[in-house]
Amino acid sequence: MRAWTLGSGSSGNALLLESGGHRLLVDCGFGPRALATRLKAIGVVPESISALVITHEHVDHAQGAERAQHKWRWPVYASAATLDALPGITARWRRPVRAGVAEPLDGFTLEPVLIPHDAAGPFAYAITATASGARVAVAHDLGAVPDPIRRAFQACDALCLEANHDVELLRNGPYPWPLQQRIGGGRGHLSNAQGGALAAELASPALRAVVLLHLSETNNTPVLAERDVAARLGRTRYRGPILAAPRRAPTPVFDLDRVPGRRPAVSVQLSLGV
Ligand SMILES: [Zn+2]
Ligand SMILES: [Zn+2]
Numbered sequence: 001m002r003a004w005t006l007g008s009g010s011s012g013n014a015l016l017l018e019s020g021g022h023r024l025l026v027d028c029g030f031g032p033r034a035l036a037t038r039l040k041a042i043g044v045v046p047e048s049i050s051a052l053v054i055t056h057e058h059v060d061h062a063q064g065a066e067r068a069q070h071k072w073r074w075p076v077y078a079s080a081a082t083l084d085a086l087p088g089i090t091a092r093w094r095r096p097v098r099a100g101v102a103e104p105l106d107g108f109t110l111e112p113v114l115i116p117h118d119a120a121g122p123f124a125y126a127i128t129a130t131a132s133g134a135r136v137a138v139a140h141d142l143g144a145v146p147d148p149i150r151r152a153f154q155a156c157d158a159l160c161l162e163a164n165h166d167v168e169l170l171r172n173g174p175y176p177w178p179l180q181q182r183i184g185g186g187r188g189h190l191s192n193a194q195g196g197a198l199a200a201e202l203a204s205p206a207l208r209a210v211v212l213l214h215l216s217e218t219n220n221t222p223v224l225a226e227r228d229v230a231a232r233l234g235r236t237r238y239r240g241p242i243l244a245a246p247r248r249a250p251t252p253v254f255d256l257d258r259v260p261g262r263r264p265a266v267s268v269q270l271s272l273g274v
Helices: 033-042 065-072 080-084 147-152 167-172 175-182 194-201 224-231
Strands: 004-006 016-020 022-026 051-053 076-078 092-097 102-103 107-115 123-129 135-139 158-162 210-213 242-244 251-255
Touching: 004 033, 004 210, 016 033, 016 123, 022 123, 033 102, 051 065, 051 092, 076 080, 080 092, 107 147, 123 147, 147 194, 158 194, 158 251, 167 175, 194 224, 210 224, 224 242
Parallel strands: 022 051, 051 076, 076 092, 135 158, 158 210, 210 242
Antiparallel strands: 004 016, 004 251, 016 022, 102 107, 107 123, 123 135
């Protein structure tokens, strides 16, 4: 399985997964034109994507979903509540999925997990490639880590986890107190420390890549996020790459298909920028 982030953070999120000739887009936080431009930069045409998976309806994750679905006729997988919040999705292309119920897609299996966030029915996903068995966790926009996340994200080859803010920068930054409360609260966003603690908890021998998502432009920096998460992962046996996903550039974040099968664990080639 290979993955690219096409953008990450409040200005728009999308993650492309590829395995066995199948492509899956997770979130569509840009309009179709911007999405097509970013996909073109990595040599992918939107028509080659077989499905769109949405984490939740907030604009930075779904503002392009309805138009892209119409344009490219993608089936859209999300919670029923998220789909209800996106009424422009054509009824026959709605694919509601339920927390804890695995859903087979072309080339992948999707495992939705309900997460605490101030949206209608937000999900994180564990996604397994049919061809290789490679397993990837994708979780952003969550204010806390419920036990079902811990269970679903066991033995992943790659973790894509939120590291939204540095607690000190948020506390001392320009955001008004109520907004600070919302971001740092139990239905807001994970801090670097929380994201790092979760990564350390999930660092199994299978783990080969850690990608940090949804960094705040105001209350975080890639250096801070990578440093905090590395400090926590340094207490585990994990010695692989830790990469803060760039905000606006399409970027390859891992390639789990460089070796056949899932094991032994190898270092993953990361390349920054395109
Ligand atoms: Zn978001
Ligand atoms: Zn959100």
